[in-house]
Amino acid sequence: MSKTKQDEALSSESKFRWYAVALVTVAIAISYFDRQTLPVAIAAIQRNIPISNQQFSYLQTAFLLSYAALYAVGGRLLDRLGTRRGFMLIMLWWSIACALHGLASGFMLLLGARFLLGMGEGGAFPAAVRVVAEWIPPEERSTAVGIINAGTAVGSVLAPPLIGLVLLHSGWRAVFISAGTLGLVWVVWWILTYKSNSLTLSDNTVDARLLGEQLSFGQIISIHSVQAIVFAKFMSDSAWYFLLFWLPKYLYDARGFDIKQVSYYAWIPYAASGVGSFLGGYFSSRLLHRGYSLDTARKWALGLSALFMPVVMLVPLVPVQLAILLFSLAFFCQQSWSGLIMTLPADIFPLSAVGTVSGLVGFGGAIGGAIFGVVAGYLLGHGFGYGTLFVLVGTFHLIGFLAILLFAGRIQPLRSTDLREIESRV
Numbered sequence: 001m002s003k004t005k006q007d008e009a010l011s012s013e014s015k016f017r018w019y020a021v022a023l024v025t026v027a028i029a030i031s032y033f034d035r036q037t038l039p040v041a042i043a044a045i046q047r048n049i050p051i052s053n054q055q056f057s058y059l060q061t062a063f064l065l066s067y068a069a070l071y072a073v074g075g076r077l078l079d080r081l082g083t084r085r086g087f088m089l090i091m092l093w094w095s096i097a098c099a100l101h102g103l104a105s106g107f108m109l110l111l112g113a114r115f116l117l118g119m120g121e122g123g124a125f126p127a128a129v130r131v132v133a134e135w136i137p138p139e140e141r142s143t144a145v146g147i148i149n150a151g152t153a154v155g156s157v158l159a160p161p162l163i164g165l166v167l168l169h170s171g172w173r174a175v176f177i178s179a180g181t182l183g184l185v186w187v188v189w190w191i192l193t194y195k196s197n198s199l200t201l202s203d204n205t206v207d208a209r210l211l212g213e214q215l216s217f218g219q220i221i222s223i224h225s226v227q228a229i230v231f232a233k234f235m236s237d238s239a240w241y242f243l244l245f246w247l248p249k250y251l252y253d254a255r256g257f258d259i260k261q262v263s264y265y266a267w268i269p270y271a272a273s274g275v276g277s278f279l280g281g282y283f284s285s286r287l288l289h290r291g292y293s294l295d296t297a298r299k300w301a302l303g304l305s306a307l308f309m310p311v312v313m314l315v316p317l318v319p320v321q322l323a324i325l326l327f328s329l330a331f332f333c334q335q336s337w338s339g340l341i342m343t344l345p346a347d348i349f350p351l352s353a354v355g356t357v358s359g360l361v362g363f364g365g366a367i368g369g370a371i372f373g374v375v376a377g378y379l380l381g382h383g384f385g386y387g388t389l390f391v392l393v394g395t396f397h398l399i400g401f402l403a404i405l406l407f408a409g410r411i412q413p414l415r416s417t418d419l420r421e422i423e424s425r426v
Contacts, residue, residue, distance in 0.1 A: 016195070017135045021144050023194060024128045025151040027091060027186055031124045032155030033162075034098045034117065034179050035063065038110075039248045040163040040266070044172040049107055057377025059114050060245045061370045067118035068366030074123025075359020076217070078130055079352060084194050086355075087127040091187050094120025099180025102173035122366070125342060126358040133346040133354045134196065138413075139288045142298070142343045146281020149339035153274025153331075160248070160266040220356055228408035229344055230364035232400030236341070239309065239393035240334050241369030242376055243269075246389075247327065254386055255320050265324060272328035273335035280305055280336025281343070294347060295411040298340060302404065305337035306397035313394040316387040337397060348414055 038045070038059060045051065051059070078086040097116035104110040128148050136144040166175045220226055248266050251257040257265070280301055287297035312330045315323045345357035376389050 020131055020135050021147055024131050025148045028124060028128060028148055028151030029155035030183050030186055031121050032152040033159050036156055036159035037163060037175050037179050039245050040160050041167060041172045041175050043252060044167050051107060054377045054381050055107060057373050059111060060373045062111050062115040063118035064366045064370035064373060066115045067122045068363045068370060070119045070122030071362035071366055072359045075126035075355040078123060078126050078355035083127060083130045083134060084196055088187060088190055090120055090123035090127060091183055095180045095183025099177050102176035125362050126355045129342055129346055129358040130355050133351045140285060141346050142281040142284040142340060145343040146278045146339040149335055150274040150277035153270050153277060156270030157267040225348060225408045226357060228403050229361050231403045233341055233361045233365035234368035235396040235400035236337055237365030238368035238372035239396040242372055242393050250386055268324055269327040269331040273331035276332030276336040277339045281339045284340060298411050302337060302340050303401055305333045306401040308333045309397040310394040312390045315390050344411060347411055
C-alpha cells in the first residue's frame, strides 16, 4: 500500500473509532432498558400474575444465572466468531427474549423469559470491550469504556418514564414487545454499518495475540490478576444488581411510591450513574495523559470510586429527597468503578483473549448479583428490613478494591514472555 493510501486508511479508521463507540453505547443502553422493564412494571404485572418478594428475587436470579453463564461462554464465543458477527447474534437473541415476556401468562413463563434474556445480554459487555480493544488506543480506552458504560444510565434513565407512559396507556405486555422491537432495529443498524478494524492499535505484539488465542480457560483463570479482578467484580456487582433491581421496589414498599412517582423520581440515580461512568473513565485517561503509569491511573480512579459507596448505609435514615441524593452518589461511584474495572481486560490482555477475560470478569459479577439477590429476598421475607441490606452493600466495593490492591499486581499489558510463562506454568 502506498503512503498516501495508508494515510487515507488511517484517517478513515480514526473517524470510525468514536462512531463504533457510539454504536455500542446505544446497544448497552437498550440492554439496560430491557432489564429494567420488569422492575419498573412489576406493580402492574402483579395485578395479573401474583409475585411475592421471594419470587421477585427468583426472577432476578434466573436472569443473573444465565447472564453469568453466557457472560463467560459469550466472551469466549466472541473471541472465536469475531466482534461483528458475535454481537449481532447476541443482540438478536436478547431482543426476542425481551419480547417474550409480554406473552407470559404465569410466573413460570415469566421466569423462563427472564432466563432467556439473561442468556442474550451476557455477551453484551465482552463484545463492547472487544470493540474498545479493537478500535481505541490504550490512553483513551477508559474514556471509551466510560462512555459505553454511560449507556447503562441512558437506558435506566429512560426506563422509568417511558415504561410508566406505556403502562398507563397500553399495559405491561406492550412494554416488553416495544423494547424487543427496539433491539431488532439496532441489529439492522449494526449489520449495515459496523466493520472490523484492519489496523493494529494495541501495543501488544502479533506474537502475543497468537499466544493469547492458545490460552485455555484454565490457564487464564490461573492468572492472579484475573482472579483478583473477578473477585472484585463479584463483590461490587452484588451491590450493583441489588441497587439496580430493587430500587423501584424499595420506593414502592418502603417509601409508599406509586407508578407515577417512580416514573418521576427513579430516573435521577440512573442519570447520576451515567455521569459517573464518563467522569471515572475520563479522570483515569487524564492521569495517563499527564504521565502517570497505567497502574496508578486505574487504581487511583477505582479507589476514589469505592471510597464513597458506603453512603448507601444512610438511605433508610433520611427523608426521601435526601435518600434519592444518596442513591445518586452511590450510582455515580458504582458506574465509575464499573467502567474502569471492565477496561482492565483490554489494558492487560491481547485482543485475542479480551473477550474471554471480560466474560470471566462479568461472570463473577453476575454470580455475585445472583447470590445476593436471593439473600436479599430471603432476608426481606424473614423479618429483616432494607436497612440491613444497605449496610451490607455499602461495604462490598471497598472489599473488592482491597482485593485488587493486594492480589492483582501491577496493571500493565502482558507481553509474549508473560504469556509463555503462563503456558509453561499450567
